[in-house]
Amino acid sequence: MQLLDLIETYNAQDATAERLYAREGRRVRGGRNTPNYKQSLLEAARLYEGVVNGRIPGWRLQEAMTTSDFSFLFGDIIDRQMLAAYQHTAVMWRNVARRGVVRDFRAVDRFTLDGGEAILSEVKQATEYPAAAVQDGRYQYSVKKYGKRLPFSWESFINDDLGALRDLPTRLANSARFSEEKFFTSLFASSTGPNSTFFSVGNANLVTGAPALSVEGITSGFNTLAAQVDTDGNPIYVNAVWLVVPPALEITAMNIVNATEIVAADGGGDGTGNNQLRVTNWMRNRVQILVDPWLPIVDTTTGNSAWYLFADPGVGRPAMEIGFLAGHETPELFMKSPNATRVGGGLIDPMDGDFDTDSVDHKVRHTFGGTLMDPKSAVASLGTA
Structure with missing residues (x-):
């Protein structure tokens, strides 16, 4: 997908907040919802795309960076491209876990009610109706801040190949997505196998x-x-489940779920000769496969053999929840403000780098958390038999 296509998936209208400031740097996303801003952003994106693809010489970008506003537009391009790549990356955990939003970094409670659904009792004439009991449950978690810096030198920016910038948005997007996926896997798996408290x-x-x-x-x-x-x-009614397997079991899982029929014994014999049942593969409509590449990395003991069944989180008893901080539900990109001043005065281009080393520094921040919830919605097998 080309840069302009990525940017169009994250329109200027979707970023209406003014630039935000923080101690560590300047928030990259601009979000000026004006026709002039949108036009300037589009022209900057075309220039950047042309240089990256080799259609426009690199000195054109270097020259443009010396203009008054292009450095801010360039930051917006990187930020929007990162968010577009993040949003287009295949999501794994949302198939199994419920998505939540929290207001701050304090622990949040997720309350559940169970009971009150027992079979109705017969009520004799002139007798009191029996009272039903409802039990409440509580799950608690808090979101945490994750991030890293990606510095590069002023010299690498001046070089025509743009090697330091071409992959920056994609790398930042992948870093955020990988962080979510590993966190998700670490909830239900440990280094010694399935989470022993939950399973x-x-x-x-x-x-x-x-x-x-x-x-x-x-x-x-x-x-x-x-x-x-x-x-x-x-x-507990469960109509659909997700079969979560490591990459080592992907082919086995696909062969099982996608088979057209299952040959089985009729219950009284060994399943040979005429003593067989050939049935349509019932799993094709009940089981969906989710390959989790983080399983053998997180679970170093049974990561290539253990497998899991999770009820669809829409059943009302999700096995887990992944939550994000309200207003910060996607990765955020920052650029370090320059700490130098020209002797003759005037604004400093952020792409000129800092005072001591001429380095240009970006920071990505992502805030999320989660917890395991109802163990009745999941089963696990070590897969070692």
């Missing part, structure tokens, strides 16, 4: 026998998930 015998969400990924294993996983009941003893 436990007490929660009845470990597949008995730790079967390897197979038709029989997934069947056992479904049976384990189906055996969960609420506080009133009612079954």
Whole structure:
């Protein structure tokens, strides 16, 4: 996708706040919602794209950077391209976890109610209706600030190849996305296998026998998930699940879920000869595959064998939630303000770098958090049997 296409996905109308200032630097995103600003931004984007693609000589960009406003527009280009790349990157965790928004860095509570859904009792004539009990539950988490700096030298900017700038937006976007995905994986997996507090015998969400990924294993996983009941003893309806596997099990998972039919014993024999059932693969409409490349990185013990079933978060009992700080729900890019002053006076171009080393410094900030929630909506197998 070309730079202009990326920028068009994040219009100037979507960034209406004026430039923000912070101790560490100047907020890059401009957001001047005027026709002149939009036109100038488009011209700057065309110039930058032409230089990156080799259609326009690099000195044109260097010359433009000396004009009064181009450095701010150039910052907006990088910021918008980063956000566009971030938004276009495939999202993994949203298939399994609920998305939330929090107001500040303090711990937030997520309350749940369970009960009050037991089967109705018969009420005899002139007798009092029985009272029902409702139990509340609480989950708590807080968001944290994550980020890093990406400095580059004034000399590398002057060089015509623009190697220090071409990949900067994509790298920043990938860094933010990778941070979310690893955090998500680290919620339900640890270095020794599935989270032992969440997936436990007490929660009845470990597949008995730790079967390897197979038709029989997934069947056992479904049976384990189906055996969960609420506080009133009612079954929990789960119509669709996500099968989360590491890359090492991707082909196995695809072969199982995408098979046209399943050959199985009829329940009384060994499944050979005529003693077989050929059934349409019921998993094709019930199971969706999610390949998590972070599993073998986070789980260094069973990361290539363990597999998970998560109920769709839309069922009302999400297994986990990932939350973002209100007003800061996407990565934010900052540029360090110049700390030098020209002897003859006048404004300093941020792309001239700092006083001591002529370095140009960008900072990306991303704020998020999350927590595990209802263990009744997930099962895990070590996959070691």
